Amino acid sequence: xxxxxxxxxxxxxxxxxxxxxxxxxxxxxxxxxxxxxxxxxxxxxxxxxxxxxxxxxxxxxxxxxxxxxxxxxxxxxxxxxxxxxxxxxxxxxxxxxxxxxxxxxxxxxxxxxxxxxxxxxxxxxxxxxxxxxxxxxxxxxxxxxxxxxxxxxxxxxxxxxxxxxxxxxxxxxxxxxxxxxxxxxxxxxxxxxxxxxxxxxxxxxxxxxxxxxxxxxxxxxxxxxxxxxxxxxxxxxxxxxxxxxxxxxxxxxxxxxxxxxxxxxxxxxxxxxxxxxxxxxxxxxxxxxxxxxxxxxxxxxxxxxxxxxxxxxxxxxxxxxxxxxxxxxxxxxxxxxxxxxxxxxxxxx
Numbered sequence: 001x002x003x004x005x006x007x008x009x010x011x012x013x014x015x016x017x018x019x020x021x022x023x024x025x026x027x028x029x030x031x032x033x034x035x036x037x038x039x040x041x042x043x044x045x046x047x048x049x050x051x052x053x054x055x056x057x058x059x060x061x062x063x064x065x066x067x068x069x070x071x072x073x074x075x076x077x078x079x080x081x082x083x084x085x086x087x088x089x090x091x092x093x094x095x096x097x098x099x100x101x102x103x104x105x106x107x108x109x110x111x112x113x114x115x116x117x118x119x120x121x122x123x124x125x126x127x128x129x130x131x132x133x134x135x136x137x138x139x140x141x142x143x144x145x146x147x148x149x150x151x152x153x154x155x156x157x158x159x160x161x162x163x164x165x166x167x168x169x170x171x172x173x174x175x176x177x178x179x180x181x182x183x184x185x186x187x188x189x190x191x192x193x194x195x196x197x198x199x200x201x202x203x204x205x206x207x208x209x210x211x212x213x214x215x216x217x218x219x220x221x222x223x224x225x226x227x228x229x230x231x232x233x234x235x236x237x238x239x240x241x242x243x244x245x246x247x248x249x250x251x252x253x254x255x256x257x258x259x260x261x262x263x264x265x266x267x268x269x270x271x272x273x274x275x276x277x278x279x280x281x282x283x284x285x286x287x288x289x290x291x292x293x294x295x296x297x298x299x300x301x302x303x304x305x306x307x308x309x310x311x312x313x314x315x316x317x318x319x320x321x322x323x324x325x326x327x328x329x330x331x332x333x334x335x336x337x338x339x340x341x342x343x344x345x346x347x348x349x
Contacts, residue, residue, distance in 0.1 A: 014347070018340045038164045039082060039145055040252045040274065048152050050079040050255070050274075054086075055123070057148050061116055064107060067124025076131045078148065081141040082274040083260045087127035089136035096122055097139045097221065100199040100214050112178075112199040112214040115143050135264040135272060139221040146220025157219055168237035168247055172349055176215040176225045179203075187225060190293025191313035209293030222291060229348040231298050231308035239300050257285060290314040290322055297325050301333065 042048040054076045063069045072087060080086045088096075096103065096118050103121045104111035113121070122140060129136070146157045153160040158175045165173060177183050179200070190209035198204060198211030206212065215223050226234075237247040238256070246253065257278045265271035270279035278285045286299035295314040300306050307329055315321050 014342075014344055016340050016342055018336060018338055038161050039078065039149060040248055040256060041164050042149065042152050043255075044249055044252050048078060048148070050082070051077050054078055054081055054144055054148060057151055058119065058144070061119045061123065061147065063123035064120060069123050070126045072127050072131055073123065078145070079274070080131050081138075081145045081148075083262070084135050084137050084141060084272060085132050085260065085262055086138055086141040086144075087129050087131040088122075088138045088140055089128040089134075090138065091136070092128040093125070095139055096125075097143060097218060098213050100217065101197070104199075111201055113217060114214075115217045115219060116147060118217060119144060119147060133262070135260070135262050137272075139218070142221035143217070143219075149220070164247065165234065167245075168233050169345065170226075170230045170233050173224055173226045173230055175219050175223050178211055178213070178215040180210055184225060188312040191316050192292040193316055193318065194292065209291075212292060222289060226310075227348070228308040228310050229345070231296075231310070232306050233345065235298055235300050235306040235308065239304065239306065241304055288322075288325070295322055295325065297329065299329070305333065305339070307333075 039048070043050055053074060055073050070087075076086045100112050100118075103118055104113040107113065107117055107121055109117060118140065149160055150157050155163070162171075162173065165171075174184065176187075180189075190207075192208045194208045194212075195205050196208050196212040198206045199214050200211055203211055217223075236244060238253060240246065240250075240253060248256065256274045256276060257280075258273055259265055259271050259278075259280075260273060269281070270277060272278075273285075276285045276287055282302035284299060284301050286297070288295075288297045288299075290296065291314070293313060295309075295311040297307065297309040309325065309329070311321075313321075
């Protein structure tokens with residue numbers, strides 16, 4: 001641990017006495033582990049079907065010449081991509097979103113490979129299992145979804161998603177950039193223990209978050225820059241609270257939370273539905289995520305409580321920080337005896 005990073009960890013929000021358990025437990029967790037301080041809308045509009053063949057929507061991204069595409073690619077649906085049953089298993093064949101240099105070399109292009117380049121490369125690769133038969137979390141599947149959103153909407157992925165989020169008061173979310181010099185002025189430094197060769201030719205060795213992968217190619221599966229406040233706004237716009245309008249119709253929210261017809265989830269208490277993990281009893285839905293330089297947690301708990309956490313590192317000590325976020329949040333929740341009624345959304349952009 002490097003005390004200079006944590007000795008003066010300021011509380012920049014507005015303190016609320018009833019939520020003191022979070023102010024105590026979350027910074028303590030960060031110090032312990034060395035952590036420095038939309039597709040369903042198109043379905044609603046009738047412009048896209050969940051059962052549409054995904055790659056038929058992307059005829060302009062063919063497999064590289066000389067490759068033999070897996071014939072099962074034709075059976076992958078939009079629903080398969082959303083519920084991570086498209087047929088790719090990163091534990092078996094690796095995650096192509098992190099194979100940028102290899103893919104650029106294979107395609108004979110100057111890197112870094114774009115999101116579309118990665119799709120072209122993968123159309124020439126075999127699947128790991130039959131589509132629609134299993135769950136395996138796939139960043140690549142959401143890359144494909146991003147390109148489908150662009151084709152169907154006629155807009156860039158970023159522009160379309162921003163238009164969907166705007167009614168919820170979310171106006172500052174943007175797609176991230178890899179190199180520190182290209183980032184937003186108020187974006188944090190991303191900490192990580194490792195360095196590697198940059199995906200940008202000629203950039204040499206860099207800290208892993210600063211070029212070990214191309215954030216630009218991550219757009220639809222992990223490329224957004226957002227504040228905790230905007231993540232809370234997002235969850236409050238899909239939480240079925242009758243006091244606030246939701247971004248999606250009740251039918252779409254039902255689909256978002258429905259148990260997939262996959263053997264993986266047949267008897268599971270919690271499952272991955274369409275873009276969210278869901279535990280029907282007691283009624284929680286959530287998503288977490290991490291990569292070099294960041295760890296996130298967004299959850300809606302039974303009773304209408306939403307928690308959004310963003311960290312600018314995931315494990316700078318190698319001691320398993322990520323596994324402690326959920327139990328720490330649960331402990332803080334259980335320590336709250338009375339929930340406040342303050343509404344501070346208007347105070348934050």
